[in-house]
Amino acid sequence: MSLEIISDPLFVKVAVALLLISIPSFMFFGKKKWDPRGKHIYITGGSQGLGLALAKDLAKKGASISIVARTQSKLDAALKELESLRQSPNQTFNSFAFPLDTADTSAAAFTAVCAAHNGQAPDAVFACAGASRPMYLTDMTPEDFERGMRDGFWVQAWTAFAAAKEMAKQGKKGKIVLVSSTLGYMSFVGYASYSPAKHALRGLAESLRSELLLYGIDVHIFFPPTMYTPGFDEENKTKPAITRKIESTDEGLTAEQAAAGLLAGVQRGDHHITADLITSLFRASTRGSAPRNNAFIDTVLDFIALIGVPIWRSSVDKQVIRHREEHRAYLDSKGFFTSSK
């Protein structure tokens, strides 16, 4: 075989034609970005923090928004902010007060959200609601321990449950997005109630991603690092000092930065969405059978993590071990060793 074929004018013409055809198809067909304009988007936890930042971002992009959380006053304030960002008279902004930690209330919230749109299921559901109460296991009551799953897993899982059923029933080819955490990939002292819930969300997202292919529903899951939100201020009230110290390596994001990262990931079509380098390293190294976002970049990240994560882990273990004596004194002062519980 001679290489002369590549200088054959016909070959050159065909090659150029293929290239010209493939460039626009790559740009316009292969990479068509999800556009929130004119869509109805349901955001749980939309009254503050990540959920509110996301709602504002989407309102600016022309979407209709429904938000659900428990506290009416915060919902009212959030709705006012959304109203000020209105782009078109066709956009609707609604809020409904429901607790989302049970099947019934989450289904009722979802029904209310649909009812305001003639019973139509939303085009996208972002389950942002959640809370965390970091503490030592030795300080937890059984209720504290169990609350981790309620405030981390069920508060989103019941919304996904209601949404998936109704979207499948209506043939709505929409999106369901869950919000985990860096702590859905790894964990350390202080997060024994929260991290398991965030890991469980990953299992749910990967199961649903597969099952909801049956209905053309896309499932995404976001793994944010520290976000400076009202929830973060709240969790810091119970957070052990050593936990705070370990996570201080993480620079953190504002709610707005995190919302923008989440939205960009959804628009790229990433299943596991990360918005910072540290979590991207854990994403690449704990990938399991999750679809890659970018085969090349993820392989580079995986290689960096292969070396970097064990070094970080051993330094954290040393830090925890160095804390033993101080912790023993703390437990002693609380009467831990003499209490009957």
Ligand SMILES: NC(=O)C1=CN([C@@H]2O[C@H](COP(=O)(O)OP(=O)(O)OC[C@H]3O[C@@H](n4cnc5c(N)ncnc54)[C@H](OP(=O)(O)O)[C@@H]3O)[C@@H](O)[C@H]2O)C=CC1
């Ligand atoms: N901030 C951080 O550092 C990180 C947070 N995350 C996760 O990101 C998500 C958003 O966090 P963030 O913005 O900080 O949280 P915030 O506490 O600032 O906001 C949480 C929102 O969820 C609502 N909510 C909480 N619990 C319930 C419930 N049981 N039923 C209905 N609504 C509820 C809250 O309203 P109300 O209380 O009125 O119901 C509020 O609107 C959470 O899932 C969190 O676990 C992940 C990584 C880091």
Ligand SMILES: CCCCCCCCCCCCCCCC(=O)[C@@H](N)CO
């Ligand atoms: C090469 C590898 C380097 C690794 C460095 C790792 C640094 C630690 C990152 C800890 C991040 C914890 C975020 C917690 C977010 C969260 O979910 C809570 N705020 C909610 O309670």
